[in-house]
Amino acid sequence: MFTNYQGVWSKVLPNTLDFCLSQTRHVVHHSYDIPCTEEHIREKIGFYCLSEKQLYLYKSRVFNNSVFSCKDISDDFYLYTLPPVTGNKIGIKRGEHNVTSHIGRKVIFAGIFGILGYFLGFWGTGAFRWGIIGMIWGIFLAGLIFLLDWEIRKIDSRTIVGGIVGGFLGLAFARVLTQSFFEYFSPKISWAIYVHISVLYLFFVVGLMLGATRIQHLTLASMRQFFSDQPAAKNYKILDTSVIIDGRIADIAETGFLEGILIIPQFILKELQHIADSSDPIKRNRGRRGLEILHKIQKRIDVQVEIDDQDFPKIKEIDAKLVELAKLLQAKLITNDFNLNKVAELQGISVLNVNELANALKPVVLPGEVIEVQVLKEGKEYGQGIAYLDDGTMIVIDHAKKLIGKTVSVSVTSVLQTTAGRMIFGQLTTEGNMR
Template sequence: MFNRILRGLFTIIGFILGFISGEWFLQLQKLAYFNSTTILRMLFLVFSTLFLGLILFLISPVLSSLIGKVMNYFEENIQKMPTFEILIGAFGAIIGLLISVPFVSLFNDILIGKIIGAVLVLIVTALGADVAVRKKEDITAAIANIRKVGVPKEKKIKLPCNGIPKVLDTSVIIDGRIMDICQSGFIEGSLVIPNFVLDELRHIADSSDSLKRNRGRRGLDVLNKIQKELNVEVIISDKDFPEIEEVDSKLLKLAQVLKGKVITNDYNLNKVAGVQGVPVLNINELANSIKPVVLPGEEMTIQIIKDGKEQEQGIAYLDDGTMIVVEGGKRHIGEIMDVIVTSVLQTAAGRMIFAKQKR
């Protein structure tokens, strides 16, 4: 539909340009013959109008395709830009436009001067936007200093981030550990929370199942804290993909559009993202990677909590939740004992330690 509208507009523009060009050509002495009678004049104007209209009609698909590519390029780049940068760039462009206007009047006498003036306006406007975006931290600091009197000391000013956008999924919001990770400074870039993730959270919070309802409400509480307490830029994205039904697929598509990464602790989403080439930051993998390293032969003191799946096995846990399977530990449930590590098994779900009683 959009291409058809563009094609019609280009054809109309071709008719107009053809008529104007015909009028201009009729003023030339070499074409005075066509201007001698009304019929010849009308025929010439009709020919020039139809000629340019037909040309633009034929080349309009190419022009429409170029316009579509340019629009998609700008849309993708605008989507991955933080809202603050867009606003500060628009502010700089307006300042540049106001500065260039007085100089344009100096070139209005001739046609070439008008062209030079228009080019000058575009250059100064673009320069103003570029300078404003590059100096956004200084502009933000200046605004913060102006408002410093009215801002409580403990209030944090959220500064824009230049890192790769991080798209949060529902599971990682409900999990809540993303709060501590962001506060520790290990996450750079803005946090992007899509509206379809918010809708899913609200749906879970309104569930008739009490367990789901509590998880949904916890996610909304975590989200509220992320927006109010974290000193990072939080973007609520209204970008949606109506042709895609699943929330996880929409999430991956949004990350591709923003050229960002997905933060999750969903094992299946992690695998699908790997197939589609979308970078993923998995909270569970991060937790596993920072667990203490345990080597075979090391000794440790543990308390047997329960019996294991296999005969005579006992189960214990470290403070970080790592499971320890102790051979012959079933008859020592509730006791504190010294064990020796025999092997360590690393899986996608976590680390498992096998041990035996110290003799």
């Protein structure tokens, strides 16, 4: 494929292969000038990949939103690179000494399924021939898994575990339920064995489906609630990154206005850690401040904080993960992010915005009221002075430029509400009241 170019094969460690592939741009497009469809890319890349199922194609910013990535790689892989002048080309090949071990793992996997199938068939009927049939079905199922390996690898591991556990629980329940029936009717009715196997299969499928779909709802909190005599506490509040870094949530928690359980998702902690490790000093300080705020909240005895481990690996955006977690826990979302606020509200999630709370708690100032403020600087218009209330509200005072640094009495003339907040306009009551 790359006969017209001189390239280099270099060994790549599995944990760095994702990075190498994600950094390789213009794999096919520059040199072949063809549409960068998934089929074309697989054709070019698969030529160097003995096990194409190890190669994952994900939607991203490159090639009609396509980028290459590999997961679950335990063997030696090599990266083929070409000079940047022609556009980087990549190919992947597996070390030939590992092909035998790869086939050996498949044989062992099929053997385990065959043994399980034998014991299930023999255990369900007590007949040796049904054990052999079960073993054949087990090996067949293992082969089917190999064929569907590409799709199975995209399934969340929790879903797979939930399906397996649910299926075996369904088999056990069906076995207990039909044991007496089978022992009584099998000597009398020749087709009783088929009814028994059909019931076992039905309960296995039902258990498999229930386990795969309901495993996401199985958390430590739900298990504690299941064995607890107390009613379910659903007053969850999820914190996002913006509100943690902001810091005011800790002060609100100290006042006792926050009720229920504060949920801190694991992926939010990872994001804070990533920000705290940034090379940018501003981002690094923000990340460290967020971690300090979390530590401060956790030390409060009267505030219950829980770390949620659910990650939603199929969802890439943090905001989308927060929305999904809020749906799952039926929780409220605490945020300062305007866009996240609107998206969550559109999906029926209750949102608590700290900025909106701060605006609501600002003191009400009506026209005609007299307030005392310190003039800090001159305004944009001629003769104007600028002052601020304790909550940061700006006050524009006519003819106060010459009183900068003095405390004066101001009569409010009007209040203007803007997207950035309130702005108060006023005038001096007398010139002899400054100090």
